[in-house]
Amino acid sequence: MKEKIERALFEVRPYIEYYEELKRKVEEISSKAQDEVSFVKSLEEEIRNSQEPFKTDLRIFLQKFSSL
Template identity: 75%
Template sequence: MKEKIEQALFEVRPYIEYYEELKKRVEEIASTTDEEGLFIKLLEEEIKKSEEPFKTDLRIFLQKFTSFL
Protein backbone atom coordinates (compact mmCIF):
# COMPACT_ATOMS: atom_id res chain seq x y z
CA MET A 1 0.00 0.00 0.00
CA LYS A 2 2.91 2.35 0.72
CA GLU A 3 3.96 2.26 -2.94
CA LYS A 4 0.42 3.16 -4.06
CA ILE A 5 0.36 6.09 -1.65
CA GLU A 6 3.73 7.34 -2.88
CA GLN A 7 2.66 6.96 -6.52
CA ALA A 8 -0.63 8.79 -5.91
CA LEU A 9 1.17 11.61 -4.06
CA PHE A 10 3.63 11.93 -6.93
CA GLU A 11 0.89 12.07 -9.57
CA VAL A 12 -1.33 14.60 -7.77
CA ARG A 13 1.44 16.96 -6.71
CA PRO A 14 0.89 19.47 -9.58
CA TYR A 15 -2.79 19.80 -8.63
CA ILE A 16 -2.40 20.14 -4.86
CA GLU A 17 -2.32 23.47 -3.06
CA TYR A 18 -1.04 22.20 0.30
CA TYR A 19 1.19 19.30 -0.73
CA GLU A 20 3.33 19.05 2.41
CA GLU A 21 0.27 19.11 4.67
CA LEU A 22 -1.45 16.52 2.48
CA LYS A 23 1.59 14.24 2.52
CA LYS A 24 1.91 14.50 6.30
CA ARG A 25 -1.79 13.80 6.90
CA VAL A 26 -1.90 10.87 4.45
CA GLU A 27 1.18 9.31 6.07
CA GLU A 28 -0.36 9.75 9.54
CA ILE A 29 -3.52 7.98 8.42
CA ALA A 30 -1.56 5.23 6.66
CA SER A 31 0.49 4.59 9.81
CA THR A 32 -2.68 3.50 11.61
CA THR A 33 -3.59 0.69 9.18
CA ASP A 34 -2.23 -1.61 6.48
CA GLU A 35 -5.71 -2.34 5.11
CA GLU A 36 -6.61 -0.33 2.00
CA GLY A 37 -10.35 -0.36 2.72
CA LEU A 38 -9.86 1.10 6.19
CA PHE A 39 -7.33 3.61 4.85
CA ILE A 40 -9.90 4.85 2.33
CA LYS A 41 -12.59 5.05 5.01
CA LEU A 42 -10.29 7.06 7.30
CA LEU A 43 -9.44 9.39 4.41
CA GLU A 44 -13.14 9.93 3.74
CA GLU A 45 -13.66 10.81 7.41
CA GLU A 46 -10.75 13.26 7.23
CA ILE A 47 -12.34 14.89 4.18
CA LYS A 48 -15.57 15.43 6.14
CA LYS A 49 -13.63 17.14 8.97
CA SER A 50 -11.46 19.31 6.73
CA GLU A 51 -12.14 22.74 5.31
CA GLU A 52 -11.52 24.06 1.82
CA PRO A 53 -9.11 24.21 0.07
CA PHE A 54 -7.43 21.31 1.93
CA LYS A 55 -10.61 19.27 1.55
CA THR A 56 -10.20 19.45 -2.23
CA ASP A 57 -6.57 18.34 -1.95
CA LEU A 58 -7.68 15.28 0.02
CA ARG A 59 -10.40 14.50 -2.54
CA ILE A 60 -7.91 14.71 -5.40
CA PHE A 61 -5.55 12.36 -3.59
CA LEU A 62 -8.34 9.90 -2.75
CA GLN A 63 -9.57 9.87 -6.34
CA LYS A 64 -6.06 9.09 -7.64
CA PHE A 65 -5.40 6.47 -4.95
CA THR A 66 -8.65 4.64 -5.63
CA SER A 67 -7.98 4.66 -9.38
CA PHE A 68 -5.13 2.22 -8.68
CA LEU A 69 -7.44 -0.38 -7.09
Protein backbone atom coordinates in the same frame (compact mmCIF):
# COMPACT_ATOMS: atom_id res chain seq x y z
CA MET B 1 -0.09 -0.04 0.08
CA LYS B 2 2.88 2.24 0.76
CA GLU B 3 3.97 2.13 -2.88
CA LYS B 4 0.44 2.92 -4.04
CA ILE B 5 0.28 5.92 -1.69
CA GLU B 6 3.66 7.20 -2.91
CA ARG B 7 2.61 6.83 -6.54
CA ALA B 8 -0.69 8.65 -5.94
CA LEU B 9 1.12 11.46 -4.09
CA PHE B 10 3.58 11.81 -6.96
CA GLU B 11 0.85 11.91 -9.60
CA VAL B 12 -1.34 14.47 -7.81
CA ARG B 13 1.44 16.84 -6.78
CA PRO B 14 0.90 19.34 -9.66
CA TYR B 15 -2.78 19.70 -8.70
CA ILE B 16 -2.40 20.06 -4.92
CA GLU B 17 -2.30 23.41 -3.15
CA TYR B 18 -0.99 22.14 0.21
CA TYR B 19 1.22 19.23 -0.80
CA GLU B 20 3.35 18.97 2.35
CA GLU B 21 0.28 19.08 4.59
CA LEU B 22 -1.43 16.46 2.42
CA LYS B 23 1.63 14.21 2.54
CA ARG B 24 1.83 14.46 6.35
CA LYS B 25 -1.89 13.75 6.78
CA VAL B 26 -1.83 10.78 4.38
CA GLU B 27 1.21 9.30 6.14
CA GLU B 28 -0.46 9.80 9.52
CA ILE B 29 -3.64 8.05 8.37
CA SER B 30 -1.76 5.21 6.68
CA SER B 31 0.33 4.55 9.80
CA LYS B 32 -2.88 3.90 11.75
CA ALA B 33 -4.70 1.92 9.04
CA GLN B 34 -4.46 -1.87 9.05
CA ASP B 35 -5.40 -2.24 5.40
CA GLU B 36 -6.48 -0.33 2.30
CA VAL B 37 -10.18 -0.39 3.24
CA SER B 38 -9.58 1.19 6.64
CA PHE B 39 -7.19 3.70 5.02
CA VAL B 40 -9.87 4.83 2.56
CA LYS B 41 -12.52 5.04 5.31
CA SER B 42 -10.21 7.14 7.48
CA LEU B 43 -9.38 9.37 4.53
CA GLU B 44 -13.09 9.87 3.78
CA GLU B 45 -13.66 10.81 7.43
CA GLU B 46 -10.81 13.32 7.24
CA ILE B 47 -12.39 14.82 4.10
CA ARG B 48 -15.69 15.30 5.96
CA ASN B 49 -13.90 17.05 8.83
CA SER B 50 -11.60 19.28 6.75
CA GLN B 51 -12.10 22.78 5.43
CA GLU B 52 -11.53 24.03 1.91
CA PRO B 53 -9.13 24.22 0.13
CA PHE B 54 -7.44 21.30 1.93
CA LYS B 55 -10.63 19.25 1.53
CA THR B 56 -10.22 19.45 -2.25
CA ASP B 57 -6.58 18.32 -1.99
CA LEU B 58 -7.71 15.26 0.00
CA ARG B 59 -10.44 14.49 -2.56
CA ILE B 60 -7.97 14.71 -5.44
CA PHE B 61 -5.61 12.35 -3.63
CA LEU B 62 -8.39 9.87 -2.81
CA GLN B 63 -9.61 9.87 -6.40
CA LYS B 64 -6.10 9.13 -7.73
CA PHE B 65 -5.40 6.53 -5.03
CA SER B 66 -8.66 4.72 -5.80
CA SER B 67 -7.95 4.69 -9.53
CA LEU B 68 -4.53 2.99 -9.16
